[in-house]
Every structure is written in structure tokens, then in C-alpha cells.
Amino acid sequence: MGCEKFEFLISGLLDGELDAAEEQLLKEHLLVCDKCRRKHEELLRLKEVTDSVRFKDLPEEFWAGYWKSIYRRIERGLGWILLSVGAVILIAFGFYEFLSQFFADPEVSLLVKIGVGALGLGIIILLVSITRERIFAYRRDRYREVQR
Amino acid sequence: MSEVSSRTDEELALQAKGGEMRAFEVLVEKYKRHAYFIAYGFVGNREAALDLSQEAFVRAYKAIHRYKPDFKFFTWFYKILSNLCISHLEKRRVRRKYEVSLEEVPFELATSKLDPATIYEQKELKKKLWEGLSNLPPDFKEIIILRHFRGFSYKEISEILQIPIGSVMSRLYYARMKLKEELKDLI
Numbered sequence: 001m002g003c004e005k006f007e008f009l010i011s012g013l014l015d016g017e018l019d020a021a022e023e024q025l026l027k028e029h030l031l032v033c034d035k036c037r038r039k040h041e042e043l044l045r046l047k048e049v050t051d052s053v054r055f056k057d058l059p060e061e062f063w064a065g066y067w068k069s070i071y072r073r074i075e076r077g078l079g080w081i082l083l084s085v086g087a088v089i090l091i092a093f094g095f096y097e098f099l100s101q102f103f104a105d106p107e108v109s110l111l112v113k114i115g116v117g118a119l120g121l122g123i124i125i126l127l128v129s130i131t132r133e134r135i136f137a138y139r140r141d142r143y144r145e146v147q148r
Numbered sequence: 149m150s151e152v153s154s155r156t157d158e159e160l161a162l163q164a165k166g167g168e169m170r171a172f173e174v175l176v177e178k179y180k181r182h183a184y185f186i187a188y189g190f191v192g193n194r195e196a197a198l199d200l201s202q203e204a205f206v207r208a209y210k211a212i213h214r215y216k217p218d219f220k221f222f223t224w225f226y227k228i229l230s231n232l233c234i235s236h237l238e239k240r241r242v243r244r245k246y247e248v249s250l251e252e253v254p255f256e257l258a259t260s261k262l263d264p265a266t267i268y269e270q271k272e273l274k275k276k277l278w279e280g281l282s283n284l285p286p287d288f289k290e291i292i293i294l295r296h297f298r299g300f301s302y303k304e305i306s307e308i309l310q311i312p313i314g315s316v317m318s319r320l321y322y323a324r325m326k327l328k329e330e331l332k333d334l335i
Contacts, residue, residue, distance in 0.1 A: 008314075011321040015295065017302045039325075045335045046328050050296040053255040053274050055185050062198065066180050067173055073206045 003036055010040050014047050157221035165212045172212070176205050179222060182298055183229055189293035190233035192254050192282060200236055204229040226308050234286055253278045273334060280330030288323035295320055 009026045012018040018026065030037045099120065103113055155163070155171070157178070163171035183204060188197035208225050215224055255274040281289060294300045294308065302316045309316070328335055 008318045008321045011324060012302070012317050015302065015320075017317070042328055042335055043324050046324055046331070047296075049273060049277060049331070049335065050292075052258055052270065053277065054258045055188050055297055056194070056254055056256045058184065058194070058198070063180065066202070067176050070176055070202050070205045070209075071169075071173075073202065074209055077206070077210065 003033065006030075006033070006036050007039060010036065010043055013040070014043055158217040161212065161215050161221045161224075162217060164209070165215055172209055175221060175225075179225065180205075182222070183225070185298060186226075186229060186290075186293055187233050188254055189281070189297055190230070190286075190289065191236055192252070192278065194254070196236065200232050201229065204232050207232070220307055223308050223310065230286075230290060237286075276331055276334055280327050283330055284323065284326055287319065288326055291316070291319050291323050292327060 006026055006029045009018060009022055013023060013026055030040055099116075102108060102116065155174075157175060160171040160175050164175065180201070183201035184197055187200040187204070188194065191197055191200065204225065207228050211228070215221070253274045255278060257270055257274075281292060284292065291305065291309070294305050300308065302313050305316045306313045311319070
């Protein structure tokens with residue numbers, strides 16, 4: 001076994017993650033290899049340093065309100081969805097009413113009606129196409145959880 | 149709540165998938181500290197860590213319909229959390245060599261039984277350690293946080309990062325060597 005394999009085992013020894021055979025093998029190697037013994041001592045010192053500190057904790061009131069804050073965010077998200085759905089329905093209804101009256105109006109010339117109809121149809125086709133493309137891309141996006 | 153909390157994480161996640169909010173609350177209560185401290189380790193800022201850890205839970209809830217019990221809940225959740233933290237760092241462009249003031253260091257001493265001279269030394273050490281940790285590549289930084297600061301076993305890290313136990317050992321070795329290099333004045 002080369003020194004590289006023993007070097008990895010040094011990490012395992014420091015963390016108490018080696019089985020008895022691996023530990024024995026490494027300890028025997030450390031007795032005869034100065035390089036690995038030095039690395040073991042250095043990493044042991046590093047472990048002492050990292051063990052001497054911990055991340056600062058939050059005051060207890062933050063932990064007490066942690067779930068409530070998440071719940072509020074989830075609730076707010078639902079609120080935005082309902083608001084958007086409501087707005088889309090009302091806007092669509094408004095357009096429908098406007099277009100029905102517009103096309104039923106005998107004073108508006110046929111040419112203008114064809115122009116407005118083509119414009120409306122074009123907008124609908126474009127919106128459907130873009131939406132379909134976005135849905136297609138979203139379903140295949142492996143990194144959709146990543147905040148961009 | 150006690151009936152809910154006796155279920156496994158995967159059962160709770162499936163209950164949450166079925167619309168049971170209380171099951172998700174139990175998962176949040178169980179993992180909130182891990183989530184916060186892992187985010188803290190990534191970004192080193194209390195407010196950002198709190199926000200990112202909570203946002204990760206919100207995203208997990210929104211995406212719970214895609215959760216499959218083949219994965220442990222925390223493994224699945226960790227991916228969302230770490231991606232959020234890495235994106236945050238990239239956006240803020242703080243993955244650079246930098247120095248921090250003593251007040252900005254997110255560490256505290258693990259023991260309070262120290263004399264003033266040692267406390268001063270420890271303050272400097274905390275600062276250097278945080279700077280060293282901040283300068284590590286994300287995969288080294290995360291494995292140091294998981295092992296040293298959250299105390300996960302190799303088996304748990306292997307499940308969280310979805311790598312073999314041998315790779316946990318070797319990655320930890322390289323991460324520690326890199327950190328040791330960053331702290332060459334101290335070690």
C-alpha cells in the first residue's frame with residue numbers, strides 16, 4: 001500500500017471512522033514513515049483548532065419563530081398564486097367583453113374588425129408558444145432548484 | 149404532534165407530499181439547526197444564513213411533489229440548500245480571497261474556561277480559521293462544515309453528498325490539507 005492510501009486513512013483515524021484492521025495497519029505505518037507521521041501530527045493540530053470553536057448560535061427567539069416565518073412565506077406564495085389567477089381571469093373576461101361588443105358593433109368597419117381579430121389571434125398564438133416553450137424547458141431543467 | 153413526530157423522515161415527507169403541513173413542520177423542526185449552520189458555514193452571515201435556510205425549506209415544500217422516498221429527506225433537502233447557498237455566493241461574488249474583521253467572524257469559542265491571553269490568541273485563530281475556510285473551494289468547504297461543525301459521520305456525509313465513504317475520507321483529507329495550507333502560520 002502506497003503512502004497516498006495511508007494519508008486518506010489518517011483522516012479516518014482522526015475521526016474515529018476506521019475499522020480495527022485499518023487502524024492497526026495505519027498505526028504500524030506511522031511508526032516507520034516520517035512523512036505520514038508528520039502529516040498525522042499536523043492534521044491532529046488542525047482538528048484541535050477546529051474543535052476549539054463552533055458557529056455562533058442564534059438567540060432562542062429566532063428558533064421559536066423559525067417555523068412561523070417559513071409558514072408565512074409559504075402562505076404568501078399561495079396568496080400570490082391566487083392573486084395572479086384572479087387577475088388573469090378578470091383580464092381575460094374584460095378582453096372577452098370588449099371584443100364581443102367590438103365585433104358586434106355595426107358601426108366598426110369589417111377591415112378594422114379583421115385587423116383587430118388578426119392582431120388578437122397573433123398575440124394568443126405567441127403567448128401559447130412561449131408558455132409551451134417555458135414549460136418544456138422547465139421540465140428538462142436539472143438545475144431548477146438553483147436560484148439564478 | 150407526537151403521533152406525527154414518531155414517523156421516519158421519509159414517511160413525513162410523503163405525508164407532506166399528501167398535503168399534511170404538520171408533517172412538514174416536524175421535518176423543519178428536526179433539521180432547522182443543521183440547515184441554518186450549514187448555510188452559516190457557506191455564507192458566514194447570520195441574516196443571510198437565516199434567510200437562505202428558511203428559503204430552502206420553502207422551496208422544498210413547493211417541490212415536495214417531486215420528492216421520491218428512494219432518497220433520504222435530508223439528502224434531497226441538502227441539495228436545495230447547498231445550491232441556494234452557492235448561488236448566493238456567486239451572486240454576491242464573495243468567493244474571493246478576503247479578510248474579515250474580528251466582529252464579522254461567525255465562530256465562538258467552544259469553551260469559556262480560558263485565561264485572557266489564550267482568549268486573545270483564540271480570537272486571532274478564529275479569524276484566521278474563518279478566512280481559511282472561506283477561501284476553500286465549495287466542495288472542500290462543505291465537507292469540512294458537515295464533518296467538523298455539524299458532526300455528521302462518514303456514512304451520513306456519504307448519503308448527504310451521494311458519494312462513496314472512501315471518497316468522503318479522501319475528500320476530507322484533501323480539504324484538511326488545503327485548510328492547513330491556508331493556516332500555515334498557525335499550524
